[in-house]
Amino acid sequence: MRFLHTADWHIGKKLHGYDLLADQRDSIDKIIRLAQEEAVDAIVIAGDLYDRSVPSVEAVELLNQKLIEINLEKKIPVLAISGNHDSSGRLATGSPWFKETDFYLHTQLSEAFHPIEMADTQFFLLPYFEPIAARLYFDDERLTTIQAAMKRVITEMETLFDTTKKQVLVTHFFIAGGLRTDSETPIEVGGLNSVPYELLEKFDYVALGHLHSKNALTKGNVRYSGSPLKFSLSEINDEKGVWIIDTDELIPAFHALPPLRDIQSIEASFDELLQPAFYQQLNREQFWQISLTDRAVIPNMMNQLREVYPYILSVERLNGRETSQPFLERQREQNPQQVITTFFEEITGETLTEKQSKWLSEGLQTALDTEKRD
């Protein structure tokens, strides 16, 4: 069989405060068109359909509408899971009815052990879960880390393998060695909660969600699809799209999908930027990252620039005068381990020893677990 692998739609997400609903509608439309052109037998969505556990009503209406279009109107089967950004309880609404039209939406760990068989393939849909869910499901107090839980989960799945078929795992985690961008919300601290790659080698293909770059991991047949849109400046040079996999050949093929509004980078002086002869050659309806060559103070700079470039993501001074993204904001995009490590180095002039680094990650993990429980 032939399926399309996408993930991390994050419907409702904003980019530096700008609403992306029109862009998201457009990118889902392009996914639907490609699915039809390529005559895929199913669309796999590997988690983070929404950006927030309580999405806006506009986000809910967009996803509802697109799923109706994909599954009820175009009759394309859908295999989906919840990610760390989705509320599994809310996302589950209606899911028992969806199965009738080959729309499988798994939001609970227990559902992962009911593989969906389609043509020559068994799909294991494993939603994002916390170790506590594995402790309860397996009634095993030792499953305190995601590594231990995942090992148990995959061992259990193996007992369900039909050797006459291919096995595909759909899941939403940080796989050890994966490359991060700035737009993911870390679910792992200091590597403690990352899933070892080796656990995934038992599957013919692993369709991942969570990391936003398609290049985050390229070992074997384990792939992140990446998000369909750029969600941070760090992704400016990323190519966004989806994978299409044929289970006969098992060679993932990437299909790039252009966004409605791309992120553009430009280096110029303030005066140039405001010259009609200069800006009329640009598509100013895109998102702009501006690098100013000026040295002088420019009063009311942002307002003047925004009149010409309505969607500015950042303005930097090439000569280091000012940036529109203050230090604290940049810090917020790093994970806690990085922030504290950098802080320690800046204050003491020394680097953390291996032992200190381990203490730190364990402490942060405890704090993170406590926070999630509350």
Added chain:
Amino acid sequence: MRFLHTADWHIGKKLHGYDLLADQRDSIDKIIRLAQEEAVDAIVIAGDLYDRSVPSVEAVELLNQKLIEINLEKKIPVLAISGNHDSSGRLATGSPWFKETDFYLHTQLSEAFHPIEMADTQFFLLPYFEPIAARLYFDDERLTTIQAAMKRVITEMETLFDTTKKQVLVTHFFIAGGLRTDSETPIEVGGLNSVPYELLEKFDYVALGHLHSKNALTKGNVRYSGSPLKFSLSEINDEKGVWIIDTDELIPAFHALPPLRDIQSIEASFDELLQPAFYQQLNREQFWQISLTDRAVIPNMMNQLREVYPYILSVERLNGRETSQPFLERQREQNPQQVITTFFEEITGETLTEKQSKWLSEGLQTALDTEKRD
């Protein structure tokens, strides 16, 4: 055919701060049991399934679970609409899939013109809507009031009547002459947005939601089911339950359903209330409205009472010393027209003239419309 009529579940609602989820689960379970005992062909839910447009995840999980139980497990058809408390966009999630198992959930005005035919009956499921929805649907700028909109809607429905069948309307509005309790959120001001009773006479039965008492309207075959639970002290003597209607006889039969925890009223002295011999005869796990006969000041009164009666709704002094429900709070439960009318009378010593009263209601309506648009 034979159907059960309920409404105003308001899942997630709290009673004076107390969580009602266990009570709501229990009352839905009792409705399901009755539906099976009475072998009804469908359950009609006339709006306000949730208490808020963004219900808590616990409320979502409860409704999801109970609808699965009713429709997928017990195979009972469901005919439901959204009320003024529901977010029609959110509640619609999954609804196109539900039809396959005879679960009809209408959240848009346009859906009201696709009657559901079951056995000898046409069900018109008309969700709560604002006049703006009728203006857009009929492309008619004159539909500025709910009366005008409703007249147009029902005229349109009449063109769809199959004279060989019975017609049942399911809707969620304030019908002129209906009796209010303290627990509804007013959608009408000064009568401007109430639906004239005469418009409903064309139907063999009208299954209403919105008002919380089953006795709110008892003319002809037009009924409010009332809420399954008491949601305010003003409902203390209400009998809660559901109607069962047989379309052969068309005589609505009320079936009372006892709550998990009822509201009890008690008149006693503070000392009596704290005597084990006194309170051990009471079911203290119920909700209590306490009237104290004492005249003296009682330090730390509420804390002492709560140790024995964990679910106190109010404490009143029969001799008028103090009440636990201050004046302002009581005012909040009245509708704006009443509050201003009372205020005017208290300040001027005069009553509003008919003209003044009309100005007031029109002004409030404009304010209400503006607020809803924002």
